[in-house]
Amino acid sequence: EYVKGISATGMQSNYGFDGQIHACWMHKMTQKDIQTIRSAGFLVSVIHGRHDVIAQICYARRLAEKLYPVARMIDLPGGHLVSHERTEEVNQALIDLIKASEKKISPQDWTNLPQTSSVLCQGFWRKGCHL
Numbered sequence: 341e342y343v344k345g346i347s348a349t350g351m352q353s354n355y356g357f358d359g360q361i362h363a364c365w366m367h368k369m370t371q372k373d374i375q376t377i378r379s380a381g382f383l384v385s386v387i388h389g390r391h392d393v394i395a396q397i398c399y400a401r402r403l404a405e406k407l408y409p410v411a412r413m414i415d416l417p418g419g420h421l422v423s424h425e426r427t428e429e430v431n432q433a434l435i436d437l438i439k440a441s442e443k444k445i446s447p448q449d450w451t452n453l454p455q456t457s458s459v460l461c462q463g464f465w466r467k468g469c470h471l
Contacts, residue, residue: 363395374406383450384411385437387430389422408455409447412437 352360377384384407388400397415404413414433418425440450 369403369406378407378410382410383437383441383445383447385414385433386411387414387416387422387433389418389420389425390415391418392420392422394420405453408453409451412450412452 384404386400386404386407388395388397390397400415401413404411416422416426416429423430
């Protein structure tokens with residue numbers, strides 16, 4: 341689908357590509373952004389492919405932990421396009437999120453994360469490992 345899309349419309353701009361690469365490699369969010377999401381009054385699911393080599397799973401776990409207690413981490417077998425590889429599981433995770441929101445489940449009952457952070461990022465992108 342992605343290849344068909346860029347074939348029909350052309351490659352994305354250099355600015356867009358640079359932004360996408362920066363997001364994948366740096367994963368930076370300000371403390372203000374984290375706090376805004378955490379205090380917005382909704383639950384969060386961080387869904388990620390375990391074998392994603394573009395956006396490493398340690399960053400997703402770190403994001404989920406920073407959003408504690410409103411976040412739940414869902415790691416699925418798959419890569420960067422986990423939503424296409426594991427459609428049923430991703431859809432079920434989204435349905436679970438919607439149902440939990442409708443029932444007004446408390447963040448402490450929603451999260452599957454420990455209270456303390458334990459994520460270490462490894463690999464050659466470690467130098468720029470920020471979130």
